[in-house]
Amino acid sequence: MARERLRQRRRGQSSGWPFSFLILNSGRGLAWKGENLGVQESDQEYTLDDLLGLIDDDSSEEKAETELVELDDIRRLGVATLGSLKQHPRISAFRRFIEGWHLSYFTPDAARGLPMAGPQRHLNVHGDNLGNVVQFMEREHPRLFKDVLNRISSKIPGIKRIDTHKTEDGRLLLRFNDQGFKDPFFAHQMSDGTLKIFAYLLLLEDPEPPPFLCIEEPENGLYHKLLSALAYEFREHATGRKNSSQLFVTTHQPYFVDALSPQEVWVMRKGTDGFSNINRASHNNIVRSMVNEGLPLGGLWYSDYLDAQ
Incomplete structure (x- = not known):
């Protein structure tokens, strides 16, 4: 059969x-x-x-x-093994697609360091090469980078302008001009939340975005009222631009989920057999009806409605 x-x-x-x-x-x-x-x-x-x-x-x-x-x-993956052979171009293309995935688990303390001078094309997992990416953007895309800084500064509360300062040893430092202060602050002096917002927005402005972008727990260190704005930026990037990244965001914060629709949320739970199951929130008729009545999705999650089988 x-x-x-x-x-x-x-x-x-x-x-x-x-x-x-x-x-x-x-x-x-x-x-x-x-x-x-x-x-x-x-x-x-x-x-x-x-x-x-x-x-x-x-x-x-x-x-x-x-x-x-x-x-x-x-124990070896067939995609990785056969994808290196020329006679399997479709498998090779899929392997390259997976290799192009980018994981972001941004750590503000790592980004506060002063990396060695030298431009780098993309942010790494923890963002400790933030200064190197800024240097690359300013060198390779100077006009675009100015526009990017202006757009980002308009989206971070309290920030009037973001510019750069070049040190004697060739490093490029970010300067944040706060509306309440005459002198600018350098990146290593900024709060965790400001650095995270800047890093995520810079990630979304990548001129050569990865095909698949996974962001781990963006809520850490952020004021909860900023989460809805960040969710909006993620959605705009994934749906409003040509050739943009597909976004996969993991979160444990109901305030972030409040800004999402049931169609955009999947709930993962681990069963007694040790395997994890994933269910789309919109498949739950009760949840869908309550959201249509105006109840926030994150609040329903906090009240265990998303955990109902």
């Missing part, structure tokens, strides 16, 4: 699930060669014999597209 469902793809009877280009079971399976689409997946679990049936099939076209693969170490 499963083998017949695999064959149905050629007869236009596919179930509409996404295409695959690699199917492995305990390190053994099939890889589709070239750039053609693979077989469509469904919720049916295929055995290795079902998959190998494609090779025994009379269709020479199917045989030409696929090859048997077996990893000598099942």
Whole structure:
């Protein structure tokens, strides 16, 4: 039955699930060669014999597209292993996509350090190369960088202007001009919240954004009323710009969730079997109805409505 469902793809009877280009079971399976689409997946679990049936099939076209693969170490990822081979361009493209993902777990104390001079294209995980990225932006995109600083300064409460100062040893320091003070403050003198807001907004202004951007717990160190503004910036970046990053944000803060819709929130819970389950908040009819009545989503989470099975 499963083998017949695999064959149905050629007869236009596919179930509409996404295409695959690699199917492995305990390190053994099939890889589709070239750039053609693979077989469509469904919720049916295929055995290795079902998959190998494609090779025994009379269709020479199917045989030409696929090859048997077996990893000598099942702990290795098939995408990483086969994705380094030229004859698997689709797997290679997927591997490069995953390698382009960026994780941000910004640490203000790390960003307060004075890194060695030298421009760097992207912020790293903890943001301790913030000064290097500023140097790169000013050198490679001077006009854009001025506009970026102006846009960011207008979004940080109390900040009138942000500019840079070059030291004698070639380092580039950020200066924050606070509305209540005559002299500017350097980045290492700023509060955790101001640095975090600046770092996240700079991350969103990357001229070459990563395809997938994961931000861990942006609420740490932030005044709770700033979270809705930050959520708005994340949404605008992900939905309002061409070629922008797909954003995945993890949070434990109901105030941040208040700024989101049920369609934008997934709840992860760990079961008694040790496995985690993910459910979209909009799939809960009670939650959806209460949000439509004007109740904040974060408040419902705090009241355990999102944890209801």
